[in-house]
Amino acid sequence: MPALTREHTAVAAGSRGPGLSDKPDGGYDAGTPAAGLVAWTAALxxxxxxxxxxxxxTWTGYxxxxxxxxxAGRPAVAKRRSPASRRPRRSPARPGCSPTRP
Known part of the structure; x- marks a missing residue:
């Protein structure tokens, strides 16, 4: 991000739910945060x-x-993976963790 700020205004928005962000009951589809970003950038x-x-x-960006x-001028996406393509893994940090599917 610092390199972008030499020639652009750069802002970063996090996804709703993870970490210390609010955890609303709904709005986890891609369209809700996209509409929120449109409103946020207008306010800026x-x-x-x-x-x-x-x-x-990438889901929100799309x-x-x-x-x-x-x-949206020029959209770019990076490291796209869908939840269906992710396979649960055993984690050494969580002994006994078992995958939910093979």
Whole structure:
């Protein structure tokens, strides 16, 4: 991010739910946070912006670009994986952890 700020205004938004963020009962679909980002960037004074989605943020980035093409300039996604492609792994930090599927 620091390199981007030499020529751009760069802001980062986290996903709802993990870590110390709020844990609302709903809004975990891709469209809800995309709409929230559109409102947030408008409040920051940006009518049009480029968006980069990383990891699970790719879902929000795609929803933002597809649902708000008039706002998203150049969308980019990195490290896309769907939940269906993730296989549970045994973790040495959690002895006895067993996968839920083979």
């Amino acid at each position: 004074g940006h009518d049009r912006f480029d968006v980069v989605g990383h990891d699970i943020g 929803a933002l670009a597809a649902g708000h093409p008039e706002r």
